[in-house]
Amino acid sequence: MLEITGLSAGYEGNDVIQDASFRVDSGEAVMIIGSNGAGKTTLFRSVVGLLAPSLGAVRYEGTDITGVPAQRIVRRGISFVPAERRLFPRMTVRENLALGAYPGRPDPKTMELVMDLFPRLAERQRQRAGTMSGGEQQMLAVGRALMADPSLIVLDEPTTGLAPKLAADAYEALGALRDRGLTVLVAEQQVPLAMALCDRGYVLDNGRISTQGTSAELANDPDVRRAYLGIT
Ligand SMILES: Nc1ncnc2c1ncn2[C@@H]1O[C@H](COP(=O)(O)OP(=O)(O)OP(=O)(O)O)[C@@H](O)[C@H]1O
Ligand SMILES: [Mg+2]
Incomplete structure (x- = not known):
């Protein structure tokens, strides 16, 4: 459904995101996990047309939408929920x-x-x-x-500023959307919540995708466990 290849993007000529590639298939829930400043927001902004990538391509349902403005991307079926709402x-x-x-x-x-x-x-x-x-x-x-x-909803850290109970509620609602057939792409630092929802995920580390796998694979990855699950 969504395919990102070799995407680089940033501000004033400095690429924050470097050579990122990932995909989201129809009906899936996919997470991008990364710590503060890893580039999650920058990556999503360049996917949904709020920031022009400097390199690479964004394809949606087989069509190249790289550099298409946000307003038109929404009409094609991708809705973005920014972290600051x-x-x-x-x-x-x-x-x-x-x-x-x-x-x-x-x-x-x-x-x-x-x-x-x-x-x-x-x-x-x-x-x-x-x-x-x-x-x-x-x-x-x-x-x-x-x-x-939308056919695809892209959410940037939907748990921002929420107490644990409300963060769990937010993910419950996303689960319900998913059950109704909506495809979900979510950036998250509260990884256990995202893992429970998502089939697969990618780790964004310093602007680069360093690791990818199913939620189960990521949950067993020593680096992911240390950095995002607080398990040593
Ligand atoms: N408008 C901007 N101009 C210049 N630099 C920016 C801008 N927005 C973000 N950056 C820089 O890009 C890098 C990645 O920021 P980004 O907001 O994409 O990270 P993030 O993973 O979303 O972080 P957080 O989890 O804190 O939201 C940071 O070093 C940040 O300072
Ligand atoms: Mg962010």
Whole structure:
């Protein structure tokens, strides 16, 4: 479904991501794990069209989408949930959701599906987004991404700022999306949570993909255990 080959990307001529290659097949959940500053956000921004790669290619469903602007990539079926969520705090929950369909009109069926998936959003439709709790704002950010009716959802550290219980809830919701057939690509530092959801993953280390494998293989990798699972 998504195939990244030899991707390099960065800022002001300095490549942060170097020669990254990975793929996500339809129906899979795939994780990119990496510590602070490893380049997860930079990698995702260059996949979803928010940052132009300096080298390499992004292919989606057989089409080269390298350098295609984010707005058009969304219309092709890839929705991005940034780590900082970027909600409109003074607008209501419902208005934020509707904006997820922009520039299209919000589809009532999709709105209903999102409300079904996150009953809390249904209860709080008229509440201003900025007054929602951290966990609720994360649900809203995912809900808004779903309003574009994506085939692939790309999430950058969906547990950012969440207490353990809420982080687990966020992953439970992702599991439900996955069960409905959505393909998931997620960057995460809270590796045990991501491992429970994902089939496979890649380790991003200093801008390079250093290791890849199934979740079980990664869970048994000594470097991964030491760096991300706190096991020596
Ligand atoms: N806009 C920018 N301009 C210049 N350098 C940047 C910019 N954004 C990120 N960087 C640098 O790129 C490197 C990778 O950052 P990135 O945000 O991609 O890492 P990350 O893995 O997402 O980290 P975190 O887990 O903290 O979110 C860092 O050294 C960072 O300082
Ligand atoms: Mg980041």
